Amino acid sequence: MPKPEVDPTVSLRLGVDRTSPVPLYFQLSQQLETAIERGELTPGSLLGNEIELAGRLGLSRPTVRQAIQSLVDKGLLVRRRGVGTQVVHSQVKRPMELTSLYDDLEAAGQRPATRLLANTLVPASAEVAAALGVAEGSEVHRIERLRLAHGEPVAHLRNHLPVGLFDLDGDRLESTGLYRLMRAAGITLHSARQSVGARTATAAEGDRLDEREGAPLLTMRRTTFDDTGRAVEYGDHTYRASRYSFEFQLLVRS
Amino acid sequence: MPKPEVDPTVSLRLGVDRTSPVPLYFQLSQQLETAIERGELTPGSLLGNEIELAGRLGLSRPTVRQAIQSLVDKGLLVRRRGVGTQVVHSQVKRPMELTSLYDDLEAAGQRPATRLLANTLVPASAEVAAALGVAEGSEVHRIERLRLAHGEPVAHLRNHLPVGLFDLDGDRLESTGLYRLMRAAGITLHSARQSVGARTATAAEGDRLDEREGAPLLTMRRTTFDDTGRAVEYGDHTYRASRYSFEFQLLVRS
DNA sequence: GTCAATGGTTTGTCCGGACAATCGAACTTC
DNA sequence: GAAGTTCGATTGTCCGGACAAACCATTGAC
Numbered sequence: 001m002p003k004p005e006v007d008p009t010v011s012l013r014l015g016v017d018r019t020s021p022v023p024l025y026f027q028l029s030q031q032l033e034t035a036i037e038r039g040e041l042t043p044g045s046l047l048g049n050e051i052e053l054a055g056r057l058g059l060s061r062p063t064v065r066q067a068i069q070s071l072v073d074k075g076l077l078v079r080r081r082g083v084g085t086q087v088v089h090s091q092v093k094r095p096m097e098l099t100s101l102y103d104d105l106e107a108a109g110q111r112p113a114t115r116l117l118a119n120t121l122v123p124a125s126a127e128v129a130a131a132l133g134v135a136e137g138s139e140v141h142r143i144e145r146l147r148l149a150h151g152e153p154v155a156h157l158r159n160h161l162p163v164g165l166f167d168l169d170g171d172r173l174e175s176t177g178l179y180r181l182m183r184a185a186g187i188t189l190h191s192a193r194q195s196v197g198a199r200t201a202t203a204a205e206g207d208r209l210d211e212r213e214g215a216p217l218l219t220m221r222r223t224t225f226d227d228t229g230r231a232v233e234y235g236d237h238t239y240r241a242s243r244y245s246f247e248f249q250l251l252v253r254s
Numbered sequence: 255m256p257k258p259e260v261d262p263t264v265s266l267r268l269g270v271d272r273t274s275p276v277p278l279y280f281q282l283s284q285q286l287e288t289a290i291e292r293g294e295l296t297p298g299s300l301l302g303n304e305i306e307l308a309g310r311l312g313l314s315r316p317t318v319r320q321a322i323q324s325l326v327d328k329g330l331l332v333r334r335r336g337v338g339t340q341v342v343h344s345q346v347k348r349p350m351e352l353t354s355l356y357d358d359l360e361a362a363g364q365r366p367a368t369r370l371l372a373n374t375l376v377p378a379s380a381e382v383a384a385a386l387g388v389a390e391g392s393e394v395h396r397i398e399r400l401r402l403a404h405g406e407p408v409a410h411l412r413n414h415l416p417v418g419l420f421d422l423d424g425d426r427l428e429s430t431g432l433y434r435l436m437r438a439a440g441i442t443l444h445s446a447r448q449s450v451g452a453r454t455a456t457a458a459e460g461d462r463l464d465e466r467e468g469a470p471l472l473t474m475r476r477t478t479f480d481d482t483g484r485a486v487e488y489g490d491h492t493y494r495a496s497r498y499s500f501e502f503q504l505l506v507r508s
Numbered sequence: 509g510t511c512a513a514t515g516g517t518t519t520g521t522c523c524g525g526a527c528a529a530t531c532g533a534a535c536t537t538c
Numbered sequence: 539g540a541a542g543t544t545c546g547a548t549t550g551t552c553c554g555g556a557c558a559a560a561c562c563a564t565t566g567a568c
Contacts, residue, residue, distance in 0.1 A: 021559095025523060043483055060523045065549090073327075075445050078481045079550045082531030086295040088444065089483015169542055189506050190342065191329050195497030198452035198472040216470050227332045229297055229343015245451030252443050275529095275550060303518055319519090324559045335519040336561030 012040060014057060024059060028067035036076055036087055043089035047077070050085075064165045101147055101155060101237075102177030110149040114174045118144040121163070128160045131223045131234040139163055143173065146208065153209045155239040165232060182232060190227040196220050196246065201238075209240050216241040261335040268311060278313060282321035289340055290330055297343035301331070304339075311442030326403060329505045355401055355409060355491075366429045372398040375417070382414045385477045385488040393417055397427065400462065408461045408494040414423040419486060436486065444481040450474050450500065455492075463494050 012035055015216065016027045047053070047068070054064040068085060069078045070181070079085045086222045105112035122142045129136040142162040147154050161179060166185035173181070196219070203213045211217075218239040226232050266289055270281045289295045301307070301322075308318040321440055325331045332337045359366035376396045383390040384393070395415040401408050413420070413432060419437035427435070436443065457467045465471075472493040480486050 051548085062524090063522060066521085079549065080443070080531075081529065082547065084548060088481070089479070107422070139512095157528080191502075191506065192331070192504045194504060195499050195501050196450060196472070198470040198495035200454065200470045214454070216452040216454045216469060218450070218472075225343070227342070228340075241452035245449050247447075247449050250446045250448060252445065279551080305518085316554090317552060320551090333519065334561075335559065336517065338518060 009153050012048060016059065025063050025066035025070070028057070028059070028064065029070045032067065032071060033074075033076065036071075043087050045087055046083075047085040047087070075249070093249050100177030101157070102178040103180070105147070105149050105154070110180065112197070113151070115146040115148065116143070116174050117146055119168060119173065128234055132160060132162050132231045132243040134162055141168055143168065143178075145173065149243070152243065152253070153240065155237055156205070156208050156234045160234045161232065162230075178233065187198050187232055188227045189232070190229075192222050192224040194220060194222045203240060209238070211240055211242070218244065218246070220246075269309060270313065277322035279317050279324070282311070282313070282318065283324045286321065286325060287328075287330065290325075291505050295364050297341050299341055300337075301339040301341070329503070354431030354433040355411070356433070358409070359401070359403050367402040367405070369400040369402065370397075370428050371400055372396065373422060373427065378414070384490055386414060386485045389417060395422055397432075398421070399427065403497070406497065407494065408497050409491055410459070410462050412490045414487065415487045416484075432487065441486055442481045443486070444479050444483075446476050446478040448474060448476045452495070459492060463492070465494055465496070472498065472500070474500075 012029070014030070014031055016024045018024070022026065032041070041047075050061050050064050050068065055060045057064070068077060068079070071087075072079060072163055076088055077085055079090055079231065102112050102114070117141075120142050121139045123137045124132065124134055124140045126136050128140060129138070132140060134140065140163060141159075143157075143159045143161070145157045145159075147157055166182065166187065168181075179189065199217055201209065201211050201213055201215045201217050205211075206213045206215060209217075211216075218241050220235070220237045220239070221235075222235045223231050224233040225237075261398045266285070268282070268285055270278045272278070272451065274281065286295070295301075304315050304318050304322065308315045311318070322331060323331070326333060326339075330342055331339050332342055356366050356368070365491070374396050377391045378386065378388055378394045380390050382394060388394065394417060395413075397411075397413045397415070399413075401411055420436065420441065422435075427488050433443065453471055453473060455463065455465050455467055455469045455471050459465075459469045459471065460469060463469075464469075472495050474489070474491045474493070476487075476489045476491075477485050478487040478489075
């Protein structure tokens with residue numbers, strides 16, 4: 001019985017534009033990714049071997065491998081030596097990224113809004129100084145914001161930032177997220193150290209978030225670093241557990 | 255004024271063993287990683303250009319690049335075109351991985367223990383069936399465990415698993431983590447979809463975890479998939495917020 | 509003094525080739 | 539029929555080279 005299993009990439013309109021400044025491997029990986037998203041490459045199907053694929057596209061094998069590897073890193077493909085490359089049966093949504101709550105809510109169609117509660121300079125407490133790597137008592141920015149979705153409070157965000165990093169404009173703080181402002185100021189975010197916990201609301205916290213005293217809160221503390229290793233932000237956030245939870249995908253790094 | 259900034263890798267004892275079955279790029283990346291951990295490569299220092307490094311080690315540039323790239327992916331190094339490769343000023347600990355609580359506690363020296371509360375076969379509820387991709391009402395394993403650290407309860411773990419995946423031995427469930435058992439059974443874990451939230455404890459939950467009713471709990475729901483896309487586990491866990499929080503590192507994928 | 513042009517350094521991308529390691533299936537042997 | 543063997547297929551690793559793109563410091567022009 002002949003196996004009618006053909007390389008599913010042959011029917012795809014794959015092809016690269018060599019006049020484009022976009023790297024070839026990136027063009028290919030994007031085309032493959034959209035094909036997977038659209039279901040044109042069905043989960044579990046083999047991809048056809050690299051050498052043949054390279055020949056058909058007029059690319060070298062290293063270039064094709066680079067494209068495939070980037071999708072393997074994203075968790076969309078799985079390679080097996082001696083077998084081939086398969087599309088993962090994916091419930092894959094998105095790995096946990098370093099995004100701001102604002103972008104998350106906006107992507108979910110939740111119409112985020114921000115109410116700026118405070119934007120001042122304060123002496124750094126011991127905790128803040130340790131996180132930001134500055135001297136205790138030295139001046140740092142302190143921002144407090146209330147984040148709303150559909151007009152309802154979702155989270156209380158308190159952030160401390162070193163001075164002189166970029167312009168903290170009150171208007172812009174209300175119209176977008178902090179991370180977007182930092183990126184726009186030329187800061188390259190690199191990594192963050194996070195701690196997620198829970199506690200019950202005090203009376204004051206309850207007032208702020210429209211919850212009762214004793215209501216469950218999700219807490220997140222985060223120190224963010226840029227690619228030079230500087231701490232650029234320290235955040236201490238509380239979320240209404242009734243309105244928010246962290247959703248994310250984890251990949252096994254092998 | 256002359257800059258005495260020399261390539262710090264020259265003083266390192268770097269070298270590869272070509273008779274070893276370990277890939278050359280892996281040998282190099284490990285040597286670099288340990289050098290960074292030991293502080294022999296200080297944060298912020300340049301690494302010396304790839305071509306010269308390759309020549310010194312008797313390797314090709316692609317191999318050296320592969321080694322460096324793996325450390326960039328781990329967040330230990332940063333590359334800049336026209337500048338060089340720098341060691342990140344790292345607070346880097348560990349990116350969020352797909353680990354079991356058992357391993358986490360053990361790594362932290364917390365002497366974990368497990369009390370097996372239940373290990374039965376039950377018909378799948380709608381929620382479990384949807385998560386595991388089986389028919390509602392079909393039989394699935396149900397495990398309930400209490401996780402202790404230093405003899406104190408830390409978390410209540412309820413897991414559902416499809417039948418026929420591997421042998422669920424009660425003794426082994428008490429002596430190690432679930433993920434270790436799965437890996438030992440030849441299952442290749444690939445990814446997981448997680449949701450982290452908070453709520454207050456009911457009276458029954460309080461009893462189990464040695465907390466009062468109304469105490470804050472951290473909740474985590476997780477569906478884990480293997481590399482074929484099968485759901486291999488669905489977990490519904492509650493942690494004592496007073497004793498546990500999630501600590502992890504996030505990297506910006508660029 | 510300030511700004512623009514220049515050039516050197518370094519990483520980014522891409523090529524073509526070679527051999528090894530691993531997997532699965534077909535085949536052989538008992 | 540079952541177990542071991544062989545073999546083709548596919549990815550993993552490694553090499554050497556070439557040019558492009560981006561960054562930084564220096565130089566030059568105004």
